[in-house]
Amino acid sequence: MANVEKISVALTPEMVAAVRQVVESGEYASTSEVMREALREWQGRRRHRAEAVAELGRLWDAGLASGEATDGEAAFARIRQALEAQRTSRDA
Template identity: 55%
Template sequence: MASVEKVSIALTGEQVAALKAAVETGEYATTSEIVREAVRDWQLKRELRQEDIQRLRQMWDDGIASGPAGAQDMKKLRQEARARLEGAKKVAGNAD
Protein backbone atom coordinates (compact mmCIF):
# COMPACT_ATOMS: atom_id res chain seq x y z
CA MET A 1 0.00 0.00 0.00
CA ALA A 2 1.17 3.51 -0.76
CA SER A 3 2.23 5.72 2.11
CA VAL A 4 -0.67 7.32 3.91
CA GLU A 5 -0.82 11.01 4.75
CA LYS A 6 -3.45 12.46 7.02
CA VAL A 7 -5.29 15.57 5.91
CA SER A 8 -8.05 17.56 7.52
CA ILE A 9 -11.23 18.34 5.61
CA ALA A 10 -14.34 20.28 6.51
CA LEU A 11 -17.69 18.59 5.95
CA THR A 12 -21.24 19.56 6.73
CA GLY A 13 -23.05 17.80 9.55
CA GLU A 14 -25.21 16.06 6.96
CA GLN A 15 -22.15 14.74 5.14
CA VAL A 16 -20.58 13.47 8.36
CA ALA A 17 -23.85 11.77 9.31
CA ALA A 18 -23.98 10.07 5.91
CA LEU A 19 -20.41 8.82 6.31
CA LYS A 20 -21.07 7.48 9.80
CA ALA A 21 -24.31 5.83 8.67
CA ALA A 22 -22.48 4.02 5.87
CA VAL A 23 -19.94 2.70 8.36
CA GLU A 24 -22.61 1.72 10.89
CA THR A 25 -24.54 -0.27 8.28
CA GLY A 26 -21.39 -2.11 7.29
CA GLU A 27 -21.13 -0.68 3.78
CA TYR A 28 -17.64 0.53 4.64
CA ALA A 29 -15.19 -0.33 7.39
CA THR A 30 -14.17 3.27 8.10
CA THR A 31 -14.98 6.82 7.06
CA SER A 32 -11.47 7.03 5.62
CA GLU A 33 -12.33 4.19 3.26
CA ILE A 34 -15.32 6.20 1.99
CA VAL A 35 -13.23 9.31 1.47
CA ARG A 36 -10.52 7.35 -0.36
CA GLU A 37 -13.17 5.89 -2.69
CA ALA A 38 -14.59 9.36 -3.30
CA VAL A 39 -11.13 10.67 -4.18
CA ARG A 40 -10.54 7.74 -6.56
CA ASP A 41 -13.88 8.47 -8.24
CA TRP A 42 -12.93 12.16 -8.52
CA GLN A 43 -9.57 11.24 -10.03
CA LEU A 44 -11.22 9.00 -12.63
CA LYS A 45 -13.80 11.67 -13.48
CA ARG A 46 -11.03 14.24 -13.84
CA GLU A 47 -9.03 11.94 -16.11
CA LEU A 48 -12.10 11.26 -18.29
CA ARG A 49 -12.80 14.99 -18.54
CA GLN A 50 -9.21 15.58 -19.72
CA GLU A 51 -9.63 12.85 -22.34
CA ASP A 52 -12.88 14.49 -23.51
CA ILE A 53 -11.10 17.83 -23.81
CA GLN A 54 -8.32 16.21 -25.86
CA ARG A 55 -10.90 14.57 -28.16
CA LEU A 56 -12.72 17.87 -28.64
CA ARG A 57 -9.45 19.64 -29.41
CA GLN A 58 -8.59 16.96 -31.96
CA MET A 59 -12.03 17.24 -33.54
CA TRP A 60 -11.63 21.03 -33.68
CA ASP A 61 -8.23 20.71 -35.33
CA ASP A 62 -9.58 18.14 -37.79
CA GLY A 63 -12.44 20.47 -38.66
CA ILE A 64 -10.13 23.42 -39.21
CA ALA A 65 -7.78 21.27 -41.31
CA SER A 66 -10.65 20.06 -43.51
CA GLY A 67 -11.03 23.55 -44.95
CA PRO A 68 -14.01 25.84 -45.31
CA ALA A 69 -17.47 24.32 -45.31
CA GLY A 70 -18.61 26.26 -48.35
CA ALA A 71 -22.11 27.47 -49.05
CA GLN A 72 -24.91 25.66 -47.21
CA ASP A 73 -28.64 25.51 -47.90
CA MET A 74 -30.02 26.49 -44.48
CA LYS A 75 -33.58 25.47 -45.38
CA LYS A 76 -32.39 21.97 -46.29
CA LEU A 77 -30.23 21.75 -43.15
CA ARG A 78 -33.22 22.68 -40.95
CA GLN A 79 -35.40 20.08 -42.69
CA GLU A 80 -32.75 17.39 -42.15
CA ALA A 81 -32.35 18.39 -38.50
CA ARG A 82 -36.10 18.26 -37.93
CA ALA A 83 -36.27 14.83 -39.58
CA ARG A 84 -33.47 13.54 -37.33
CA LEU A 85 -35.24 14.99 -34.28
CA GLU A 86 -38.52 13.32 -35.23
CA GLY A 87 -36.69 10.02 -35.78
CA ALA A 88 -35.04 10.30 -32.39
CA LYS A 89 -38.39 11.04 -30.75
CA LYS A 90 -39.91 7.95 -32.37
CA VAL A 91 -37.02 5.76 -31.20
CA ALA A 92 -37.29 7.21 -27.67
CA GLY A 93 -41.04 6.60 -27.71
CA ASN A 94 -40.51 2.94 -28.67
CA ALA A 95 -37.96 2.45 -25.89
CA ASP A 96 -40.70 2.53 -23.23
Protein backbone atom coordinates (compact mmCIF):
# COMPACT_ATOMS: atom_id res chain seq x y z
CA MET A 1 0.00 0.00 0.00
CA ALA A 2 1.67 3.12 -1.24
CA ASN A 3 -0.24 5.76 0.67
CA VAL A 4 -1.12 4.62 4.19
CA GLU A 5 -1.09 6.25 7.58
CA LYS A 6 -0.63 4.32 10.78
CA ILE A 7 -3.02 5.09 13.61
CA SER A 8 -3.54 3.58 17.01
CA VAL A 9 -6.88 2.22 18.19
CA ALA A 10 -7.95 0.90 21.57
CA LEU A 11 -9.87 -2.39 21.55
CA THR A 12 -11.42 -4.48 24.27
CA PRO A 13 -9.61 -7.71 25.14
CA GLU A 14 -12.43 -9.66 23.43
CA MET A 15 -12.01 -7.67 20.21
CA VAL A 16 -8.24 -8.14 20.26
CA ALA A 17 -8.69 -11.89 20.77
CA ALA A 18 -11.14 -12.07 17.85
CA VAL A 19 -8.79 -10.15 15.55
CA ARG A 20 -5.80 -12.28 16.53
CA GLN A 21 -7.80 -15.50 16.09
CA VAL A 22 -8.78 -14.75 12.48
CA VAL A 23 -5.22 -13.72 11.63
CA GLU A 24 -3.74 -16.83 13.26
CA SER A 25 -6.27 -19.04 11.46
CA GLY A 26 -5.10 -17.61 8.14
CA GLU A 27 -8.45 -16.02 7.33
CA TYR A 28 -6.68 -12.65 7.20
CA ALA A 29 -3.05 -11.87 6.48
CA SER A 30 -2.73 -9.17 9.15
CA THR A 31 -4.56 -7.23 11.82
CA SER A 32 -4.50 -4.25 9.45
CA GLU A 33 -6.40 -6.29 6.87
CA VAL A 34 -9.06 -7.12 9.49
CA MET A 35 -9.40 -3.46 10.43
CA ARG A 36 -9.59 -2.31 6.81
CA GLU A 37 -12.40 -4.77 6.09
CA ALA A 38 -14.24 -3.73 9.24
CA LEU A 39 -13.98 -0.08 8.19
CA ARG A 40 -15.17 -0.86 4.66
CA GLU A 41 -18.23 -2.64 6.09
CA TRP A 42 -18.86 0.28 8.47
CA GLN A 43 -18.65 2.72 5.58
CA GLY A 44 -21.05 0.55 3.56
CA ARG A 45 -23.59 0.47 6.40
CA ARG A 46 -23.37 4.26 6.77
CA ARG A 47 -23.82 4.71 3.01
CA HIS A 48 -26.79 2.30 2.99
CA ARG A 49 -28.38 4.11 5.94
CA ALA A 50 -27.96 7.49 4.21
CA GLU A 51 -29.53 6.08 1.03
CA ALA A 52 -32.43 4.63 3.04
CA VAL A 53 -33.04 7.96 4.78
CA ALA A 54 -32.97 9.76 1.42
CA GLU A 55 -35.45 7.22 -0.02
CA LEU A 56 -37.76 7.67 2.96
CA GLY A 57 -37.60 11.42 2.37
CA ARG A 58 -38.53 10.94 -1.29
CA LEU A 59 -41.42 8.65 -0.33
CA TRP A 60 -42.59 11.11 2.31
CA ASP A 61 -42.58 13.93 -0.23
CA ALA A 62 -44.41 11.75 -2.77
CA GLY A 63 -47.01 10.89 -0.15
CA LEU A 64 -47.56 14.54 0.69
CA ALA A 65 -47.82 15.42 -2.99
CA SER A 66 -50.30 12.61 -3.68
CA GLY A 67 -53.23 14.55 -2.25
CA GLU A 68 -55.61 14.43 0.63
CA ALA A 69 -55.17 11.61 3.12
CA THR A 70 -57.83 8.92 3.39
CA ASP A 71 -58.95 7.40 6.65
CA GLY A 72 -57.56 3.88 6.69
CA GLU A 73 -60.53 2.28 8.45
CA ALA A 74 -62.98 3.87 5.99
CA ALA A 75 -60.85 2.75 3.03
CA PHE A 76 -60.72 -0.84 4.29
CA ALA A 77 -64.48 -0.80 4.92
CA ARG A 78 -65.04 0.25 1.29
CA ILE A 79 -62.69 -2.51 0.08
CA ARG A 80 -64.48 -5.11 2.23
CA GLN A 81 -67.86 -3.96 0.89
CA ALA A 82 -66.65 -4.19 -2.71
CA LEU A 83 -65.22 -7.68 -2.15
CA GLU A 84 -68.42 -8.82 -0.44
CA ALA A 85 -70.48 -7.45 -3.33
CA GLN A 86 -68.28 -9.31 -5.85
CA ARG A 87 -68.57 -12.53 -3.89
CA THR A 88 -72.36 -12.15 -3.56
CA SER A 89 -72.80 -11.48 -7.28
CA ARG A 90 -70.60 -14.48 -8.11
CA ASP A 91 -72.55 -16.79 -5.81
CA ALA A 92 -75.94 -15.66 -7.18
